[in-house]
Amino acid sequence: AQSVTQLGSHVSVSEGALVLLRCNYSSSVPPYLFWYVQYPNQGLQLLLKYTTGATLVKGINGFEAEFKKSETSFHLTKPSAHMSDAAEYFCAVSDLIEEYGNKLVFGAGTILRVKS
Amino acid sequence: EAGVVQSPRYKIIEKKQPVAFWCNPISGHNTLYWYRQNLGQGPELLIRYENEEAVDDSQLPKDRFSAERLKGVDSTLKIQPAELGDSAVYLCASSYAGGSDSYEQYFGPGTRLTVT
Numbered sequence: 607a608q609s610v611t612q613l614g615s616h617v618s619v620s621e622g623a624l625v626l627l628r629c630n631y632s633s634s635v636p637p638y639l640f641w642y643v644q645y646p647n648q649g650l651q652l653l654l655k656y657t658t659g660a661t662l663v664k665g666i667n668g669f670e671a672e673f674k675k676s677e678t679s680f681h682l683t684k685p686s687a688h689m690s691d692a693a694e695y696f697c698a699v700s701d702l703i704e705e706y707g708n709k710l711v712f713g714a715g716t717i718l719r720v721k722s
Numbered sequence: 723e724a725g726v727v728q729s730p731r732y733k734i735i736e737k738k739q740p741v742a743f744w745c746n747p748i749s750g751h752n753t754l755y756w757y758r759q760n761l762g763q764g765p766e767l768l769i770r771y772e773n774e775e776a777v778d779d780s781q782l783p784k785d786r787f788s789a790e791r792l793k794g795v796d797s798t799l800k801i802q803p804a805e806l807g808d809s810a811v812y813l814c815a816s817s818y819a820g821g822s823d824s825y826e827q828y829f830g831p832g833t834r835l836t837v838t
Contacts, residue, residue, distance in 0.1 A: 712765050
């Protein structure tokens with residue numbers, strides 16, 4: 607069965623500092639990996655995704671993530687945090703992309719706080 | 723383009739009462755998902771529809787939960803009777819089958835249910 611572990615339920619960084627949110631996954635087959643962001647009282651918004659090909663993927667708002675198969679990781683980074691990055695971030699895995707959609711398994715989420 | 727629409731946004735009911743949530747997916751999206759997000763956790767899939775057909779309802783508590791997607795567009799999720807443990811945010815998502823983005827799920831803002 608698939609699973610996702612996000613290390614650190616809360617992460618606090620200063621504005622302008624590096625953001626690193628950790629995600630490790632478990633999957634019996636090559637995974638598809640996603641990062642979503644959720645702002646208060648809003649739905650989830652896709653930040654970036656890895657399916658095949660280049661292991662370093664770039665997303666919106668300056669975020670990027672690197673798929674490391676040997677470490678079963680998909681950590682999310684951003685070189686310089688902005689106040690508007692404060693939100694909750696979810697890592698998700700899917701081991702099957704069917705013709706009509708896929709089943710996502712989410713981690714518990716990491717709340718990012720950005721200090722001025 | 724309008725996103726996924728959900729209503730109501732908030733609902734407070736007493737236990738043992740029925741409740742229903744409504745979702746209108748993005749136009750043209752034939753796959754629809756209902757997720758439940760408990761406090762401090764990531765979303766968990768309840769049911770997935772491909773057009774009118776429920777193709778994955780393995781996580782839906784069928785003794786009290788029901789869902790329908792008439793005409794393959796709008797969907798309703800119902801709980802009857804509600805229990806205290808059903809307090810959560812219920813998220814609806816949709817995706818489009820076909821092309822390279824068929825696995826991208828777009829989420830609505832959710833319905834926050836409080837059972838007292």
